[in-house]
Amino acid sequence: MQLTIKQLEEKAAQIRIDIIKMLEHAGSGHTAGPLDLADIFTAMYFHILKHDPKNPDWQERDILVLSNGHTVPVRYVTMAHAAYFPKEELMTLRKLGSRLQGHPERKRLPGLESTSGPLGSGLSQAAGMAKALAIDGVGHRWVYCVTSDGEMDEGNYWEGVMFAAKYNLHNLIVIIDRNNIQIDGPTEHVMPLEDLRAKWEAFGWHVQEIDGHNMESIIDACSMARAVVERPSVIIAHTIPGKGVPFMEYDYHFHGMMHNADEAKKALKALRTLKGKIESEAY
């Protein structure tokens, strides 16, 4: 049974809470990216992707490649909510022997499509997957690739962009988490990326820009991308880093900073009370 938009939004809110709990327990890990990707991952696992949590290697599944591996907490939490594994396992993040490595490792956890962390090489892998499906004449499976904006600094990234356009990989859909931050500061200070839309269009891609926190927009944009023939598609999803936690939002210092117990408590309170708009903390 498909969730309604409202139910998806509630799911994303719950996922944000679990991300904070999980990171606090782990004692380290990236914060801003996972929080701002919560809506996109919720839409993916609970509406967009064709997948089977009980059979992660299902031959008919859609593929979701996470290129910016440091945001994997959002994937782990969403997968747990989708019943790939028990939620209790989330508390093993970054611990010795855990399947939930600090950066995702394909061979450790069924359902991860690739190993990532070193930036800029996910899109090329996703393009390779899409090309392999094209060679086999498989037209009903989609390859999605979530990337950050900062990793567009990498040369390998644009090699993949050119490759996908050359081979008209219409079964490839890239979603950019355009949160405008990277470790050293705002992306436009570290290495300017704009005009992003013009760049992607010049490379021959179908381009959409959306509010990456609007559930309907995410779902509609992916539907639109699947309808594009002869060209790969990119969705530039404008997001707010640290989304949902007021003192983290827009602050690049939370890109990678681990938060202390007090910060975690404040963050959870903000998430549970919808930034103070409601009184209950019993979310």
Next chain:
Amino acid sequence: MMHLVTNIGDADIKMESNRKGFGRGLLAAAKQNDKIVGLCADLTESTQISVIAEEFPDRYVEVGVAEQNLATVGSGMAAMGKIPFIASYAAFCPGRDWEQIRTTICLNDQPVKIVGAHAGVSVGPDGATHQMLEDIALMRVLPNMVVVAPADSVEAEKATLAIAKNGKPSYIRLSRSDIPVFTTADTPFELGKAYVFNEGSDISIMATGTMTYHAMAAAKMLKKDGISAEVIHVPTIKPLDESTILTSAKKTGKVITIEEAQIAGGFGSAITELLAEKLPTQVFRMGIRDHFGESGKPEELLNKFGISSVHIVMQVHGMLGKTKA
């Protein structure tokens, strides 16, 4: 029985580059298994990926001059069940895309086959930029990776067929110029195995890739001097055939290693690490010593860097001087 040709060291020996053998192996493997795809970074003819481009155009992928993309697209295709052979010059792949190979191929454990053509100083006139000497060191430190350096075109063909079937990330090292063909269809080859190409008792010459022929020619010359040199051919550098190597080292008590590569971290290092831990033995490593190559003819460069049959003979005399005199 090793079934080697009988005219080793003679002027009439057949010459062929081992990339030609690779091309034959690749075509045969591609005919056997339709999962095999060929990817190239703008060197299709030279690396022999052209055999796939011509015979199976749908299974040929040109990525342009982009080796990092070569490795990562290859990884993605392997994730969807393909067996990609990704080819360039070794200086660029694995030279330029090492991290992509490490993360997306080895840590991911995808069965991508990395074809490093134009390895060694025998590349010749192109000079140092194109003479890859560090590839063995770069590849053999990676978990999951299989590293193989065939001795000639016949063995390159067998090695290609073998890595097509091994289900593992694999690196095959190829040279550019025509070199003697001294193994035959009947010469044994199995991944992970080293072979006693010449039995001897005074010293062990352990060689890999193009240098095994020089070791064999040296053994022939040494025989005339009354020295019995054992030649161990080690086409698979990772995983090492420890028992064959240790047996020979124990028998002779003296080891020379030789490779057309940096000895730092390379084949000689692999042998030395094994011996240091399990059977401390006197070893001399022949190869490139902390130096880049340069332009020249292949044989001029082998002479300049001291890696030919004559240099092996001199080294053996040096090491045995005290005991044989």
